[in-house]
Amino acid sequence: MLNREDNQYQEKLLKISRVSKTTKGGRTISFSVLAAVGDGEGKIGLGLGKANGVPDAIRKAVAAAKKNVVKVSLKNNTIPHEITGKWGATTLWMAPAYEGTGVIAGSASREILELVGVHDILTKIKGSRNKHNVAKATVEALKLLRTAQEIAALRGLEVKDILS
Secondary structure: OOOHHHHHOEEEEEEEEEEEEEEOOEEEEEEEEEEEEEOOOOEEEEEEEEEOOHHHHHHHHHHHHHHOOEEOOOEOOEOOOOEEEEEOOEEEEEEEOOOOOOEEOOHHHHHHHHHHOOOOEEEEEEEOOOHHHHHHHHHHHHHOOOOHHHHHHHHOOOHHHHHO
């Protein structure tokens, strides 16, 4: 069953892996796919799909990514403040950049940031550069972002009190 919301997302395959399980009868081959979906306006989802065939694994990964969509706070095509995301042995540092800088990022983080709608950002990956861990660290960091208005509302203050 297809609904209207499915068409609003762009899809990107971040990683396709062939994995094998050794049993008494020999090796069993299957595929694992890491996919991301985003609308270019602050929404991002990440999903993992596993199946015996690549098309089925892709379909499962995209469906899982659409189930896990989260809203991200952005400010003028960049992020509102510096943030660090951690997942496993991967630490990802992100900082806002001036207009015209571009997306300075590597690995899966570049593709995720483009899907979110970020056009200017600086990033640095420390530790493991495994695509799965980098993707998870990127999404975890993006979830932690808050605008000055959101922070002020949480603290019961005005924006000028937060920024001074």
